[in-house]
Amino acid sequence: MHPLRRQRLQIVILIIFAGACASALIIYALGQNANFFYTPTQIEEGQAPKGTLIRAGGMVVEGSVKRDDISLAVEFSVTDGAAILRVRHIGILPDLFAEGEAAIAAGRIDDNNILQATEVLAKHDEKYTPPEVADSMNATYQSRQEAKAELK
Amino acid sequence: MSPELGHLAVIAALCLSFFQAVIPMVGSFVGHRSWMRLGHSLALGQFVFLGLAFVCLISVFIQDDFSVAYVANNSNTLLPLHYKVSAVWGAHEGSLLLWTLILAGWSGAIALFSGHMPQTFSARVLSILGFISLGFLLFLLFTSNPFERLLPVSPIEGRDLNPLLQDFGLIVHPPMLYMGYVGSSVPFAFAIAALIGGQFDSAWARWSRPWINTSWVFLTLGISLGSWWAYYELGWGGWWFWDPVENASFMPWLMSTALVHSVAATEKRGVFRSWTLLLAILSFSLSLLGAFLVRSGILTSVHSFANDPERGIFILWFLVIVVGASLLLFAIRSPQMANSTTHRGWSRETILLVNNVLLVTSTATIFIGTLYPLFSDVFQLGKISVGAPYFNFFFVPLMIILMLALGFAGFTRWGSTDVNLLLRRGLFPGLLSFFIALLVPALLTDSSSGSSYSFTAGITLFVSAWVLFMTIEDIYLKSRGSWINAKRFTCSYWGMVIAHIGLAACALGVGMSSSYDEQRDLRMMPGDAVKISDYEFRFGGVNRVDNANFVAFRGEVSVTDKTGMTINLFPEKRNYKAGGQVMTEAAIDASLARDLYVSLGEPLQGEAWAVRLQIKPLVRFIWLGSVLIGFGGLLAAFDKRYRRRKKLLDGQSNRGGLAFE
Amino acid sequence: MNKFAVFAPLALFLGLSMILFLGLDKDPSILPSALVDKEFPEFDLMALDDEHRQITREELLGDVTLVNVWASWCYACSVEHNMLNKLSDRGVKIVGLNYKDQVEDAMLWLENLGDPFVYSVSDIRGRLGLDLGVYGAPETFLVDAQGIIRYRRVGVIDERVWRNEFRDLYAELLVEAQ
Numbered sequence: 001m002h003p004l005r006r007q008r009l010q011i012v013i014l015i016i017f018a019g020a021c022a023s024a025l026i027i028y029a030l031g032q033n034a035n036f037f038y039t040p041t042q043i044e045e046g047q048a049p050k051g052t053l054i055r056a057g058g059m060v061v062e063g064s065v066k067r068d069d070i071s072l073a074v075e076f077s078v079t080d081g082a083a084i085l086r087v088r089h090i091g092i093l094p095d096l097f098a099e100g101e102a103a104i105a106a107g108r109i110d111d112n113n114i115l116q117a118t119e120v121l122a123k124h125d126e127k128y129t130p131p132e133v134a135d136s137m138n139a140t141y142q143s144r145q146e147a148k149a150e151l152k
Numbered sequence: 153m154s155p156e157l158g159h160l161a162v163i164a165a166l167c168l169s170f171f172q173a174v175i176p177m178v179g180s181f182v183g184h185r186s187w188m189r190l191g192h193s194l195a196l197g198q199f200v201f202l203g204l205a206f207v208c209l210i211s212v213f214i215q216d217d218f219s220v221a222y223v224a225n226n227s228n229t230l231l232p233l234h235y236k237v238s239a240v241w242g243a244h245e246g247s248l249l250l251w252t253l254i255l256a257g258w259s260g261a262i263a264l265f266s267g268h269m270p271q272t273f274s275a276r277v278l279s280i281l282g283f284i285s286l287g288f289l290l291f292l293l294f295t296s297n298p299f300e301r302l303l304p305v306s307p308i309e310g311r312d313l314n315p316l317l318q319d320f321g322l323i324v325h326p327p328m329l330y331m332g333y334v335g336s337s338v339p340f341a342f343a344i345a346a347l348i349g350g351q352f353d354s355a356w357a358r359w360s361r362p363w364i365n366t367s368w369v370f371l372t373l374g375i376s377l378g379s380w381w382a383y384y385e386l387g388w389g390g391w392w393f394w395d396p397v398e399n400a401s402f403m404p405w406l407m408s409t410a411l412v413h414s415v416a417a418t419e420k421r422g423v424f425r426s427w428t429l430l431l432a433i434l435s436f437s438l439s440l441l442g443a444f445l446v447r448s449g450i451l452t453s454v455h456s457f458a459n460d461p462e463r464g465i466f467i468l469w470f471l472v473i474v475v476g477a478s479l480l481l482f483a484i485r486s487p488q489m490a491n492s493t494t495h496r497g498w499s500r501e502t503i504l505l506v507n508n509v510l511l512v513t514s515t516a517t518i519f520i521g522t523l524y525p526l527f528s529d530v531f532q533l534g535k536i537s538v539g540a541p542y543f544n545f546f547f548v549p550l551m552i553i554l555m556l557a558l559g560f561a562g563f564t565r566w567g568s569t570d571v572n573l574l575l576r577r578g579l580f581p582g583l584l585s586f587f588i589a590l591l592v593p594a595l596l597t598d599s600s601s602g603s604s605y606s607f608t609a610g611i612t613l614f615v616s617a618w619v620l621f622m623t624i625e626d627i628y629l630k631s632r633g634s635w636i637n638a639k640r641f642t643c644s645y646w647g648m649v650i651a652h653i654g655l656a657a658c659a660l661g662v663g664m665s666s667s668y669d670e671q672r673d674l675r676m677m678p679g680d681a682v683k684i685s686d687y688e689f690r691f692g693g694v695n696r697v698d699n700a701n702f703v704a705f706r707g708e709v710s711v712t713d714k715t716g717m718t719i720n721l722f723p724e725k726r727n728y729k730a731g732g733q734v735m736t737e738a739a740i741d742a743s744l745a746r747d748l749y750v751s752l753g754e755p756l757q758g759e760a761w762a763v764r765l766q767i768k769p770l771v772r773f774i775w776l777g778s779v780l781i782g783f784g785g786l787l788a789a790f791d792k793r794y795r796r797r798k799k800l801l802d803g804q805s806n807r808g809g810l811a812f813e
Numbered sequence: 814m815n816k817f818a819v820f821a822p823l824a825l826f827l828g829l830s831m832i833l834f835l836g837l838d839k840d841p842s843i844l845p846s847a848l849v850d851k852e853f854p855e856f857d858l859m860a861l862d863d864e865h866r867q868i869t870r871e872e873l874l875g876d877v878t879l880v881n882v883w884a885s886w887c888y889a890c891s892v893e894h895n896m897l898n899k900l901s902d903r904g905v906k907i908v909g910l911n912y913k914d915q916v917e918d919a920m921l922w923l924e925n926l927g928d929p930f931v932y933s934v935s936d937i938r939g940r941l942g943l944d945l946g947v948y949g950a951p952e953t954f955l956v957d958a959q960g961i962i963r964y965r966r967v968g969v970i971d972e973r974v975w976r977n978e979f980r981d982l983y984a985e986l987l988v989e990a991q
Binding site for chain 2 (some may be wrong): 030070092
Binding site (some may be wrong): 434479 | 835895
């Protein structure tokens, strides 16, 4: 083969190989670090994987926030209007975290279906509801309406 | 100064931008000199009108004219004067006006400083900038008018400004950042003009370089300011979150950095012409894409400005037209000729190519990570967020490789380089860096309890020291050990040196503060003390302090170091009355060696509070390093050879420069 | 760069644009149909201007109503407000849902900008807003005389939006109600 052509072919092969490696790495890294969001309903129904890092959230149930007396452990519950998810966290809760407001937690579901959260996020703004939470509330309302319609 | 005057001024600017987009470009094709010259006056005229509009908007804020919707939503009679002014660019509409003003400013600067370029070229550049102005002004007038009125009934008092924005950082960060974002439109315009005219020689590269460097400097400083602001203002000690909006500014910066280096090769050797053109187009495209991501609400982020899909559609169409047309033009017209020189092996060209590839790859991975959640949502794959580990997984190794290559850069030669020479040059600094990387973390392991040798610190120290020592060696050898010779080096060279050392400093700050950061979230009662590393933190309790527009809970924490010196820190938790916002004001004791960072968490039972205590070694180096990078770039941009008029070459000033870059 | 590689950036960009357009399309304000043809939720809230008066869903029955979600902290609402004033002048019955707001702030806001609402209910905690799946303010629901939601608009209503999205349906529902 003509030497120039061979060199060109080598470069093309190199680029394809590098591209394939890069793609594989990216797919791997995304797979490891893309955190899916699950609603309390989905978690109750067992749709969420246990032990993997996931995100979940909803409205913080009034009266559910309990702080430990000695450590910084705290437990609270979130709801999407249909199911309730218990969340445990050790640490400081964000500033705008409050009962009756939306919160999202990142962590792992344990065997008791409790989310052991490594991170808790509340909205950053007085009037911001995370779309995931708003969507899940919407879905709950819809299914409630459908259930009502069926009963009629 | 009425809002109507400002509104009219914007409309006038719009008309001018339309003519600026059309007439000089047409003139450049038919050879009509006065039409080509018209671009310059139109650009300056636009700047005057937009300046007038901006002044009107500022005065409307100062006068507390709440009949203007934008003022009513972003200001308040109780706001201090300087925050009223900065509120002008604190939200979507006003910041957009700032954007167009800065664009007009850059265009005006081109109009004034393009005397040494051929008229057809500068006319086309101004036309392209005019087209971009046109797009943004249309966007402003039709979807985001800051002068819109609330009539016939207008509020007596405005809303409170978000307390996060009542801060020095937010006064300077947006203008600086926009100077960079918008500034990337200049290299873009140069590239498009070159593609239209078919001229991509070193002359073109020489005209572009100062503009490329200057806009890059602003972007560097803007991002740095943003990071520093987040660190002290958000209250939790973080300084980079791989947030979509941060990424939206970082990606153009990475591409611009590649461009800064690529155009150097194009100027010196006429190589990488396609790379340079493509990088100039992509930097600006990413800038526009960033504007789209931030202002359309398509990505949920802490920072998003607006949640209006109508605006999103407008920007997206503009983006598609501008970027699509440029990439098409690139595909059709990019240099088809072979490079005029060839390079082999480990030449300087190769190193710069490696640099380009690494930076573009980093950008691509960040790009994918930022847009993947959107992709996943659109194709019903689930609601996903991509965490920081993904970004670090790629970015850190790529940067390490880049810095290793950087060390060698000074010793490479154009055309080809003797590999053995490189290895010889690298041997001593390499060993020295290795030694430091081995020793320092080992020493530091003793003083912290139960920790092991930190590999992250080791690697950080190695690459930072490597870059530093190789740079010093380069200076030493090029000046042959004589300071007198060194003083004759060009600004270009010193700029490069300072910027590279800045990078090493920045990397050192990032790596060391990440490796040796100590953070404790604790429940503390008044009188409690805790020892972290070499410091003792004593909590003194929290007092309530009432202010005009907020109630502060002021804590006292005294920190004693191992010599017995004590300082007092006063972190605060503020509840703002008007909007109900809560702010965490951290107390920071800053020094080069370490920052002590204390913030209040939340009140617990009785007098106990949750408190976050942090020791962050060398964190200041991050921002000092980036300032050095910016300063280096500025120095390089003002090198004599760009400021030279059509005079004869000065033999003396040339000697130190050209051979080394 | 060879002949085909130069087109790669353009091709990638066009692919990206399509995804971005689709992403915008998914935005709730363009597809707010989840609640259409469902009953307006039950509620029992205090009237904004009269703390002794409770208002329930019953009051919505019998007339075609626009239920507008608004708040004093909402900038876009102030922009929309004049349009609402005009609509109420033309005889459209508008009920306000004061969302996550303070009563004093809301009353002051109405005093300053005019009150197009026959009455407003005070949804301080946002419970009703939650049941409606409200993302924020302003949002407007077109409710028929039987209390069924027939249309939902997320975002500001101006003349153009009224003409294109509301007017004809509103007229139809009025006829139906006779």
